[in-house]
Amino acid sequence: MRTKQQYIKGLSKLKRNLYFDGELIDRTDERQMDTLNTIGITFDEAAKPENEGLCTAISHLTGEKINRYTHIHHSVEDLHRKQDMTRLLCGKAGGCIERCMGIDGTNAVYNVSYEADRSNKGATEYHKNFKKWLTRFQKEDLVGCCAQTDVKGDRMLRPAEQPNPGAYVHIKERLSDGIVVSGCKLHISEASVADEVLCIPTRALRPEDKDYAVAFAIPSDWEGLKQVVTIHNLREREYYKRGFVPGQTDSYMIFDDCFVPWERVFLAGEYQHGGTLALLFALFHRHSYSGCKPAIGDLVLGAAALAAEVNNVHKAPHVREALAELIMTIELGYAAGYTASDLGKAEVYMPGVGFVPYGPGSFIPNSIYCNVGRCLSGEAVYREQEILCAISGGVTATFPHEKDFKNPAVGDLLMKYTRRSPNMSTEDQAQFWRYLGDFLCSATGGILNVGNYHGGGSPVMEQIAITTQYDIDSRKKLVKYIAGMSGGDRDALSRKIVKPAKASAKAAKAPAKKATAKKTAAKKK
Numbered sequence: 001m002r003t004k005q006q007y008i009k010g011l012s013k014l015k016r017n018l019y020f021d022g023e024l025i026d027r028t029d030e031r032q033m034d035t036l037n038t039i040g041i042t043f044d045e046a047a048k049p050e051n052e053g054l055c056t057a058i059s060h061l062t063g064e065k066i067n068r069y070t071h072i073h074h075s076v077e078d079l080h081r082k083q084d085m086t087r088l089l090c091g092k093a094g095g096c097i098e099r100c101m102g103i104d105g106t107n108a109v110y111n112v113s114y115e116a117d118r119s120n121k122g123a124t125e126y127h128k129n130f131k132k133w134l135t136r137f138q139k140e141d142l143v144g145c146c147a148q149t150d151v152k153g154d155r156m157l158r159p160a161e162q163p164n165p166g167a168y169v170h171i172k173e174r175l176s177d178g179i180v181v182s183g184c185k186l187h188i189s190e191a192s193v194a195d196e197v198l199c200i201p202t203r204a205l206r207p208e209d210k211d212y213a214v215a216f217a218i219p220s221d222w223e224g225l226k227q228v229v230t231i232h233n234l235r236e237r238e239y240y241k242r243g244f245v246p247g248q249t250d251s252y253m254i255f256d257d258c259f260v261p262w263e264r265v266f267l268a269g270e271y272q273h274g275g276t277l278a279l280l281f282a283l284f285h286r287h288s289y290s291g292c293k294p295a296i297g298d299l300v301l302g303a304a305a306l307a308a309e310v311n312n313v314h315k316a317p318h319v320r321e322a323l324a325e326l327i328m329t330i331e332l333g334y335a336a337g338y339t340a341s342d343l344g345k346a347e348v349y350m351p352g353v354g355f356v357p358y359g360p361g362s363f364i365p366n367s368i369y370c371n372v373g374r375c376l377s378g379e380a381v382y383r384e385q386e387i388l389c390a391i392s393g394g395v396t397a398t399f400p401h402e403k404d405f406k407n408p409a410v411g412d413l414l415m416k417y418t419r420r421s422p423n424m425s426t427e428d429q430a431q432f433w434r435y436l437g438d439f440l441c442s443a444t445g446g447i448l449n450v451g452n453y454h455g456g457g458s459p460v461m462e463q464i465a466i467t468t469q470y471d472i473d474s475r476k477k478l479v480k481y482i483a484g485m486s487g488g489d490r491d492a493l494s495r496k497i498v499k500p501a502k503a504s505a506k507a508a509k510a511p512a513k514k515a516t517a518k519k520t521a522a523k524k525k
Helices: 004-012 030-046 049-055 076-093 100-119 126-139 207-212 271-310 317-342 367-379 381-392 402-406 411-418 426-441 443-454 459-469 472-483 494-524
Strands: 018-020 023-025 056-058 065-067 144-147 170-175 178-189 196-199 214-219 225-232 248-261 265-268 347-350 354-357
Touching (some): 076 271, 100 144, 100 214, 126 265, 178 214, 207 271, 317 367, 367 443, 426 443
Antiparallel strands (some): 196 214, 347 354
16 A cells, blocks of 8 residues: 555656646646645555554455555445545545545446446456456555546537537547547546546436447546646635645546547446446445535534634524534434445346346445435535524634734734633634634635535435435335225335345344254264
C-alpha cells in the first residue's frame, strides 16, 4: 500500500491535461492541495494498526493486504466495513472523503463485465481484462474516479436520437486493437487528482443505443482526454487557522477521439448490460452515502449543538427538538445502509423479475434499503441547513473578517462583542462562527449542499427505484383481505416475511444436530 506522499509524487509525474480558470495546471498545483490532503487521509488512516480491519482488506485476487478503497466486497462484513470506514473518514475530513467513486465503480464493473462475457458465451474477455486491470489497481493502491454522468443534451431525446452524438460518451470507431470514444462526462468528483478513470454508461439503453454501451478504464492523463476542473476551496485564513482544511474538485471530462486499447475495455455495445451497469454503480454509490451522509450529519449535529451553547440557548425545548430531528435523520440513513449491507447478496434486482443471482459471487447491497437511506438523507439536506440557520441566528452571515480582529483599532472591541456564552472562551466562540460561516454562507458551502442533494442520484431517482422495486402488490392484497374485498390474500405479505425466518431456523438446527451426533458418538465410545 502507498503513503500519502507516494500518492502525490505519482500524480506529479502525470502529463498536464487539466484546465482551470483559463490555465493549464499540474495535478499538484497548490490550489489542489486541500483536495490532495483530503484523499491523503485514506492512506494515513489505512496505515494505522487500529484501523487495519476497517481500512484494509485481503485481495481475493492476490491474497495480499490492500487498501479497502480498492477492494471487491465478498461478504456482508465487507459491506458493513465499507460503510463504517466511509463514516469514519468523512468525519475526519469534515466532509466528502473523495475516494468512494473508485470503489463503487470497480465493484459495479466487476459484476457486469462477468455477466457480459457470460451472455456473449465466451466471445469476449471483458472480465479477464478487468481483473488484470484491478490487480494492478490494488497492488499500486491507485485512486480511481468514476465518470458516469453525461452532458445528455436534449433531455427528452435518447442517446441515439441526439443531434450532437457527443451528448453521451460513445464508441465512434472500432479498430483491430481497440476503440475510439468521443463525448463528455461532467460533475466527475476527484477526477483531477485520480490515477485512473473508470468510464461507464449513465442510463438504460436500447438496441439502437448500443454504441453508448461502453465501459473502460484509462489513466487520467491519457491522450485524447481533457479535463476542465472546478476547485472548491474555502477562503484561505491568515491568522485563525482551521483544524483541518477539506477540499474538493470536479471535472468536465472531454473524450476527444480518445483511443482505448481492447485490454482496457469492459463493455462495448452490449446495450442490455449498459443500463444494469449504470444502476449498479448508482446502487453501490448510494450505499457509500449511507456512511458519508451520516458523517456530514454528525458535523451538522455538532455544529447545531455548539451554536446553541455559544448562544446559551442549549437548554431551550425547541433546541432539543431540533437536535432530536437531526439525530433521527442521521441514524435512519445509517440504519438503512446497515440493513442494505446485512441483506447483501450476490444478487441484483431486475425490473419485472425480482432479485436474481448476478456476477461471479461478490456481494451487492440490498437495493431498496440503499435507495431509502440515500433518499432520506438527500431530501434532508436543506432542512438541516434550516435548523442550523435557526439556532445560530444571523451572525454567521455578518461575522467580521479575521484581519479586523487583528486591527488594534477595533480588534479588542470585536472580541468584547463576540462573547455570548459565559461557559466558553471568546476565542473559541469567534473560531466557531468562522467555521459555521464556511459551512452555511460560503460559496463552497453552497456548492457542497447541491452535491449532498444530487450526488449519487437525486431523490427523485431513488423514489423511482423504491416504488418500482418495492412489492406494493402484496400490501394491496393484504388490505383487500382485511377489508373483505375480492382478490384479497391474508398470506401475501407473510410468505415474504416468514420464508427467511424458516431458512434461518433450519440453519440454526444444523449445528444442534451436529452437536447431538457428537454427544451420541462420545457415549458409544
